[in-house]
Amino acid sequence: MDSNKGFPLVTVQRNYDNQTITLSEKQYFKNKGMQSDTIWYIPVSYVYELSPDRNFSDTTAGIWLTKKDMTVADEYKANGWFLINKQQAARRGEISYHVPLNLSKYISKEMAYVPIDAFVQCLDDLDLVMSSSKLYDVYQNYVIGLLSSVYDSVGKDALERLHEWRETGVLPILDELKYTMLCQSLRNADIDDWEFVYKIVINDSETTYSIYYSVLSCSENESILN
Known part of the structure; x- marks a missing residue:
């Protein structure tokens, strides 16, 4: 996957009704009208407010996103906040x-x-x-x-x-x-x-x-x- 051109953009949607979290990936383009079928294997770190050990420094992957869309169970049943991508620092207006x-x-x-x-x-x-x-x-x-x-x-x-x-x-x-x-x-x-x-x-x-x-x-x- 390192040979893929460009880089991916991951979006996350938390469903409070069915208590799931959906991650989606797509290739990032400045021109938002462009599209691509490129797939990356993306390590995703995350932390819950209710986690017993909220270690923001540990960026070990908790989820591997290996396809366009992936839905996982919400560990804490949509209670408290959920932070994806520890040490996140980007601002892209998405x-x-x-x-x-x-x-x-x-x-x-x-x-x-x-x-x-x-x-x-x-x-x-x-x-x-x-x-x-x-x-x-x-x-x-x-x-x-x-x-x-x-x-x-x-x-x-x-x-x-x-x-x-x-x-x-x-x-x-x-x-x-x-x-x-x-x-x-x-x-x-x-x-x-x-x-x-x-x-x-x-x-x-x-x-x-x-x-x-x-x-x-x-x-x-x-x-x-x-």
């Missing part, structure tokens, strides 16, 4: 925007950092597209509505963590989350909280200083900024 936008409604119920961060990062391209649209305000209000609950929750949690840090001298949070947490906590923090972070930042290493100095400008308190 599905319409209404599909991911419809899926995005779920994010309003989510409070965990990882899916929220993934969602926000995926908005970059869409925001660029929508910024020149007459519906940009509608789009912005939609996103704000989706994230309002987690925004309020994160803001409260961030300030609580800052106060805990002041009391204990310990900030038990991943390094990659510190900037976001500090910026969010300082938005509505008082002068004592701000000065605490200021002293930490200016007395820390040069690397930490360069990364976190700008966090001090996150405050929305005019008396502090002046």
Whole structure:
């Protein structure tokens, strides 16, 4: 199959009524009017939300797609999410925007950092597209509505963590989350909280200083900024 020209495009459809998953392959063409009968043997990795071991790094094939269409049983009876092709990174415009936008409604119920961060990062391209649209305000209000609950929750949690840090001298949070947490906590923090972070930042290493100095400008308190 390595001798086949081009490369395949795999699509997946989950049937919630009969609890099956159908995988289909076709040769990818930029010109969507072109067709081909070429068949590849394609290794497909996948993971379920309910899997006991959700290892996203293990890309071992769970299914081999060896024909145009293949239907397999849904292991978890259409419960929870199902992710195909671990480490997927491509964006080719093969599905319409209404599909991911419809899926995005779920994010309003989510409070965990990882899916929220993934969602926000995926908005970059869409925001660029929508910024020149007459519906940009509608789009912005939609996103704000989706994230309002987690925004309020994160803001409260961030300030609580800052106060805990002041009391204990310990900030038990991943390094990659510190900037976001500090910026969010300082938005509505008082002068004592701000000065605490200021002293930490200016007395820390040069690397930490360069990364976190700008966090001090996150405050929305005019008396502090002046």
